[in-house]
Amino acid sequence: MTTDGRPAIIVAATPTPNGDLHVGHLAGPYLAADVCARYLRASGREVIYTTCTDDSQSYVVTTARRRGVPPEQLCRTSAAQIQQCLDALGVSMAGLPPIDERYRQTVLSFVGALHDAGRFRLRTVRLPYAVRAGAFLYDGLLSGVCPVCLAGSSGGACEDCGHPNNFDELLDARSTLDPEDPVEYREQDILVLPLEEYRDRLTDYFAARTPSWRPRARRLIAELLARPLPDVPVTVPGTWGIPAPFAETPGQVLYPWIEAMPAVMHSTSWSAERTGEPEGAADRHWLAGAEPLLVYFHGFDNVFHWGLVDLVMLMAHGDRYALPSYNVSNEFYDLDGEKFSTGRNHLVRGIDLLSKVPRDLVRFYLALSGPECQRTNYTEADMHEVVTRRLCEPWNRLAAATDRLSARAGSAALPTGPAGRRRAASVAERLRQCYEPANFSAGLAAQTVSSQLVRLCAQAESADPGSLGDLYLEVRTLLAHAAPILVDAAAELTATGQDLSLTGAADQEITPFRMPRLPTTTDSAHWQADRRPAASPAHDEAGNDR
Template sequence: MKKNYLITAPPPTPNGDLHVGHISGPYFAADVFARYQTVRGHDVVYASGSDQNQTYVVTTAERLKTNPKELGIKYHYKIRESLDKCSININGFLLPDDQHADLVQQFIFKLYKLGVIKEKEKEYWYSEELGRYLFEAYINGFCNNCYAETKGGICESCGHPNDSFNLPLASATGSKSTIVSKKVKGLYFEIENYREALKRYLEPIYQTMRPHLQKLLKDLLSKPLADFPISYPSSYGIPVNIHGYEDQVINVWAEMVPGLMGASVIDKDRNPVDIDKLWKNKSTTKLVQFLGFDNSYFFTVLHPALLMACNEDYILPSNFITNEFYLLDNFKFSTSQNHVIWARDIVETITNDELRFFVSYTNPELFQSNFNASDLKVVVKNYLTSHVDNLIVIYNKIYKEYDITQAFPDLSEAFKQNLEWFYEEFEQAYHEDSFSVKKGVNTLTLYLQWLVDYARVKEETQEVGFANEFIYGLLALVSFSHPLLPDFSYRLKSGLNIQSPIVWKMHADTKIGDLNPITSLF
């Protein structure tokens, strides 16, 4: 049955370009999943955008002595270019505009009118020197849960949300001056009212989650959930547009819910959108969300609760696929300390397929993992390019010496059984309930080696039909490699002169023109 897959990844903060650590995470994984579902014949929308209203854009702009809005727009386009260079194809990559702001304001106003957003007075730290209230990127402190250094809103280390005012040893970002406390009236979402509903919703899908996320959610939902600030006293961001809160903006993590809705249905001309058609179609649409573990609270607790609170019968995510931090030479990527490799730079020296292969091989799915340039060269050579070179040698010999028929009449039972085993392994790797690019790349490596060995053994025994089987095996490789290595897949398809579009199972009726010699696939 044909399905609609709605796939999202968190909008990246446009305070800089994407480095290899970013590429290893949800953007790449979601692209692999989207490509797999597309060749399976399903309708796929992959949505994200740039998080223009993040306070991190402001603090970076202040450090660079530039305008935050100009900085955000500049890096929106750079991020888009970097994604393209890595063959990460996001259908709806939203640059927030007036239409986006209207959609967000309407979403928040709906919740306000329903009475699920309440006015409350709470304390904030305030910097007289900087002239602003301190929250999110504007404040530094330590996590009350794990004691790691943190900013406001969320602790990247343990994933627990925090109240910026209660951070131990709090200080203002960009200032060493004394901070003072001030009481401020704001709008808050009483998320605790949805804790039991969240438990019921999440319980059936725990088994599809990675262990770290399971543990975090069970911990978070075992005790009362703190009120979530819908508005912040600030001038940078989307105005609340509710009487009495003209001097406040909407929290970007609440903005993200309607923002992703809008991103999922935009077209290049920003025509009017029909969100309900996609987000209320429970019978056929599956919402699969990819995210870094550090964003887990927002996507797995806050966002579903906000959707529940709308009373609009919106679809909720069926799967959350997380990743941990990717390190560079065993230390965190750091732009400020120049400990970084930019995605656009590395694909100038290697193909994006080679980069995608290595970040799959070393992917931080369950634990932090490490990027090392020397390791990349060894891994790619030993497990990818050497096998492919061997396949090219065998193919060119077959091209010269054998008469290849398109009907593939001589596929042995043993060959078909082996091929079916690989199909099942890849399908498990790419399925939303067991998704793993590490399993995908390991299966791909195994398949490359198996196809080389199979052809060599059959050639030595001069077994009838081995040449047809080998070409059929290359057809399967076009499909198998496409989610992980799309450019390689297209080059192999071209080299085999395949006239048909790529589908998951390249059947015997695939249209193939006259074979040509292949010199290289990288």
């Protein structure tokens, strides 16, 4: 089990409420963060797994305009869809907190303290301006070519290479809402957060932390540190978002990415209060004195913001806040060899898949095939074949074998031996290494569960009466460590009285028990997800995992 007893705050990337979640989103931060949170709880930690919708993002405006609905209505509808999908996946968070007046006051208090402390700088910058619309363009309102990798990109940051492109940096800039609207550059005074002023502290932090990061995220940070760090907007001349309360920038709104840190502080506090904790200061769980274990899960396209900008937002408060301990990023998940795309109706909505396929099977496949260090691919045929071969068949074969053995052994407790306890401890340690945030890999955990099922099948089918205690101990150990992924099977086992916590020592004796069966299918049509035009944003439309 984990030896660090600090309370943990697990943060999944804040989803943009411009649609529901598709399978690519689920295979990214939301399932991975849930598996990590469940493991840490079973290991004896206090855990808050949280996120909240990112209502101020400009992608809400572009999607609402395209659909002909008010942005406020889109946020409400999308938040409900996102919550429904997370619930269907079995995500163990308290829910999505309301983006209400309490949220806005938390944001304003956080950024107001930085403004009062002189952490922002007033800069005159050149911003793209849509002439006919009479509007400044940034982030989702803007499209063009990344100046670093030359891929097509929205404003703010390039999802292909991860580099930022604020202000006038994006090449061939055009309006997303009206590509024919002429774009020119106009100067504006805005407040910025100067990342370069934090270089020394950032260098020390990354030297200590990035060795545990995934390769491409680690490479991006090295690339960013190899050049002058950019200024990041704190305010922008826009109309959607929280009005900026600063005298220097009248009529502007807070840049949506500046909300991220106080946003998750708000959602952390709200989530804690849903479990019975009394209401208190929104940032109380993030204070340095609370010593939380902070773990972020997000897509690679958010490394610049979650890995660097949000870190500086914490550092800018001096020593008030704890800094993230681990940062787990994921790559894109393709569908039939191509990027998920709402515009081309090339997607599988999460809620559609989960309404047709039992969620334990969905969770196992997405964990096993998820895009941890490189892009991976989802196909319905592969899901059917892999889940049947690597999970359902060996699981149910083991369940049948242990049923036969328990019928012979009866209900008396069976002794375990040193060899069985050593094997159980070895499996537990192997899976512990998969789940610990320092080297987290749900894919390796799912692969380990699969291989151990095959081993235990063979062991059960050739077991002699004197080794049954060892067999049942090893089976229960595997089931307990598979529980963060296979949540419904774990719940069924727990309901029969099995202890699946990961905090105890190996038992000297064990009572035979029945494994629950996993549902199976031999009809691939059962796995077909509905591909009707969906309200789910795809990665090429800014993605919900931003």
